[in-house]
Amino acid sequence: xxxxxxxxxxxxxxxxxxxxxxxxxxxxxxxxxxxxxxxxxxxxxxxxxxxxxxxxxxxxxxxxxxxxxxxxxxxxxxxxxxxxxxxxxxxxxxxxxxxxxxxxxxxxxxx
Amino acid sequence: xxxxxxxxxxxxxxxxxxxxxxxxxxxxxxxxxxxxxxxxxxxxxxxxxxxxxxxxxxxxxxxxxxxxxxxxxxxxxxxxxxxxxxxxxxxxxxxxxxxxxxxxxxxxxxxxxx
Numbered sequence: 001x002x003x004x005x006x007x008x009x010x011x012x013x014x015x016x017x018x019x020x021x022x023x024x025x026x027x028x029x030x031x032x033x034x035x036x037x038x039x040x041x042x043x044x045x046x047x048x049x050x051x052x053x054x055x056x057x058x059x060x061x062x063x064x065x066x067x068x069x070x071x072x073x074x075x076x077x078x079x080x081x082x083x084x085x086x087x088x089x090x091x092x093x094x095x096x097x098x099x100x101x102x103x104x105x106x107x108x109x110x111x
Numbered sequence: 112x113x114x115x116x117x118x119x120x121x122x123x124x125x126x127x128x129x130x131x132x133x134x135x136x137x138x139x140x141x142x143x144x145x146x147x148x149x150x151x152x153x154x155x156x157x158x159x160x161x162x163x164x165x166x167x168x169x170x171x172x173x174x175x176x177x178x179x180x181x182x183x184x185x186x187x188x189x190x191x192x193x194x195x196x197x198x199x200x201x202x203x204x205x206x207x208x209x210x211x212x213x214x215x216x217x218x219x220x221x222x223x224x225x
Binding site: 004041043 | 115145147153154155156157160200202208209210211212213215216217218
């Protein structure tokens, strides 16, 4: 089954404790992206990747890092999480066309 | 920059009612337009799309027409069901420096009562 998976689905952590949210797709897509969803704001892009070893900032990259060492994986790293990073996070992938496929989301709470 | 504006929710309807959720956009160029749906506790699913002016996207009884003259992409359904209760997002695609970014509306929560 073609899909985008994310782990964990739910995470509660404390300020400053490094964490990684994994994202994996099995569709051989070149393009991957991370969004955060906040009430009343829709989704905002954090980072994106056009292909292996090619990443760039989206609209709200501060406090986040990403890597793309393999085509299928695109982890999101929060080196020192803060409460304003409490949000619902979505990973998405695409062939490079305009339709993006989304993972189930990761709900992160930073205390 | 490009933007998407959706009607605020929640929208509450009775089963079998007619649905319209308004979406307007501002864009330079000719973006593709999308409606995504998010059911409770789930991720985002593409509901329908339109890639050029006057195109009509349709799926599961939902329709939306890409109106360039009014910069709109309103979502409609003739007879809603309780199972349509979800949050609906309008989005446009913007290609900038090879980034296929989606620009999102804030979302409209739809509640269908039996």
